[in-house]
Amino acid sequence: MKSRSSIIDMMRAIGIILVVLGHCLPSSFLFLKRLIYLFHLPLFFIISGYLYNEKSSLKPWEYIGTRLQSYLKAYVMYGSILVFLHNILYRMGVFSPDYVGYNFRDFLTWFLNTFIFLSSEPFSAAMWFIPVLFVSLVIFNFIFAITNHSKLGINKEKVRFFLIVLLTLLGIYLNVNQIELMWHCQTCFVILPFLYVGNLVRNQKLKWLKPNLLLSVIILFFVCLCLYFVEGSVELSRNSLWIPPLFYIGAFAMIYVVYTFCHLLESKHIVEKCLTILGRNTLPIMCFHILVFKLMDFVAITLISKNYPILSSFTVSYPSMFVCYTIFGILGSLLLDFVLKKIFAISKKFVKYCLE
Numbered sequence: 257m258k259s260r261s262s263i264i265d266m267m268r269a270i271g272i273i274l275v276v277l278g279h280c281l282p283s284s285f286l287f288l289k290r291l292i293y294l295f296h297l298p299l300f301f302i303i304s305g306y307l308y309n310e311k312s313s314l315k316p317w318e319y320i321g322t323r324l325q326s327y328l329k330a331y332v333m334y335g336s337i338l339v340f341l342h343n344i345l346y347r348m349g350v351f352s353p354d355y356v357g358y359n360f361r362d363f364l365t366w367f368l369n370t371f372i373f374l375s376s377e378p379f380s381a382a383m384w385f386i387p388v389l390f391v392s393l394v395i396f397n398f399i400f401a402i403t404n405h406s407k408l409g410i411n412k413e414k415v416r417f418f419l420i421v422l423l424t425l426l427g428i429y430l431n432v433n434q435i436e437l438m439w440h441c442q443t444c445f446v447i448l449p450f451l452y453v454g455n456l457v458r459n460q461k462l463k464w465l466k467p468n469l470l471l472s473v474i475i476l477f478f479v480c481l482c483l484y485f486v487e488g489s490v491e492l493s494r495n496s497l498w499i500p501p502l503f504y505i506g507a508f509a510m511i512y513v514v515y516t517f518c519h520l521l522e523s524k525h526i527v528e529k530c531l532t533i534l535g536r537n538t539l540p541i542m543c544f545h546i547l548v549f550k551l552m553d554f555v556a557i558t559l560i561s562k563n564y565p566i567l568s569s570f571t572v573s574y575p576s577m578f579v580c581y582t583i584f585g586i587l588g589s590l591l592l593d594f595v596l597k598k599i600f601a602i603s604k605k606f607v608k609y610c611l612e
Contacts, residue, residue: 262522262528262531262532262535263515263518263519263522264303264306264307264535265531265532265534265535265536266518266521266522266528266531266532266535267299267303267514267515267518267535268299268300268303268534268535268536268538269530269531269532269533269534269535269538270299270514270517270518270531271296271297271299271300271303271514271538272534272535272538272541272542272586273534273582273586274292274296274299275296275297275382275541275542275545276541276545276581276582276585276586277292277578277582278292278293278296279382279545279546279549279571279572279585280549280571280572280575280578280581280582280585281575281578282575282576282578283575285578287480287483287484289489290483290489290490291479291480291483291510293489293490293491294479294483294489294490294498294503294506294507294510295506295507295510295511295514297385297447297492298447298450298507298508298511299510299511299514300385300389300538301389301392301447301450301451301454302450302451302453302454302457302511303454304389304392304393304451304454305396305450305451305452305453305454305455305457305458306454306455306457306458307454307458308393308396308397308451308454308455308458310400310404310455310459312397312400313397313398313400313401313404314401314404316397316398316401319394319397320394320397323390323393323394324390327386327387327389327390328371328373328390330386330539330543331370331373331375331383331386331387332370332371334380334383334539334540334543334544335370335375335377335380335383335543336367336370337596338375338377338379338380338543338547339358339363339366339367339370339375339377340363340367341547342357342358342363342366342377343357343358345379345547345550346358348554348567349554349564349567349568350550350551350553350554350567350568351378351568352378352568352570353568355378373386373387373390373439378546378570379546379547379550380543380546381493381546381571382542382543382545382546383542383543384439384440384493385542386539386542387439387440388439388440388441388443388444388447391439391441391444392443392444392445392447392448392451393451395423395444395445395448396448396451396452396455399416399419399420400416402415402419403415403416403419416452417452420448420449420452423445423448424445424446424448424449426445427442427443427444427445427446427447427448428445428446428497428500430442430445430495431443431446431495431496431497432495432497432500434495436495440492440493442495443492443493443495446492446497447492449504450507450508450511453508465512467515467516467519467520468516469516469520471512471516472512472513472516472517475509475510475512475513476510476513478509479506479509479510482502482506483506486498486499486502490503490507518531534586537590537593540589540590540592540593541585541586541589541590543589544588544589544592544593545585545586545588545589546571546585547589547592548584548585548588548589548592549571549572549581549585550567550571550572551588552572552580552581552584552585552588553566553567553569553572553573553574554567556573556574557573
């Protein structure tokens, strides 16, 4: 991979497109959904590992502070917006009957809970990824800090590899036995190998890894063949790892396919530019796309079908329209994020003006 090139942003873009698509596919596309869920989140983790700088381990607490500020700020901003929209969305009828309206105490409770990476909002379902990414990077950074500060004359790489394997096995045990930890920490251990391999690529320790179209086609064929004959699926948010060895092999293999595909797109300037923009704005899409799905449903049902009983279907009311949901889920999230940021900026200027 090239240093912070468009390849990284394009891989992120493909990842977020697959996340949005995976959340609106109909049951008739179960095979495609299984393929997407096999690698779409590991793709983000391997990119995070690639972007991780080993120098951060020299000041681990400073690194934690920086990462916490970044991820918590995003979680609070997007999470609190969904909390404050709760009653409006409830009255629109887009929630399932299990949900009720909030009183002031509920608003305050769930707003404060966003400061500890917790949310009860149904449309924040994809935001579980944020604390998992934060905690996994903290664990990964401590592994590097421990090995870099050790004065025992040990081989750093071997110790890192051992710790990664040990913690990964712990994560697999927790997931297989359905042992839930706060912030999905059991998943944080499971995805450490992706951070590790991403970092190896960054440090050019996998120089032999070159994009190859023929190899990618062969890999895709065999992964699909394996999914066809072996039952089960991956869903990290529900502690489902399929068969762990197949999960890791399949995920790494499909990430390589995406890597090759992005290299092919690098010369397609318009496509590259569009994907680069998406790749640099994955967070608002991750946080808002389910909300946009339901706003689309509300408009469609109110203006066209009048079939209000299906409005509360989660995540979408018309799964056969998954292409439209994917396109507008992405574009609508970016538009909503742009509008909200403009409102925040204007409000900030207004408050500053009033205080002067």
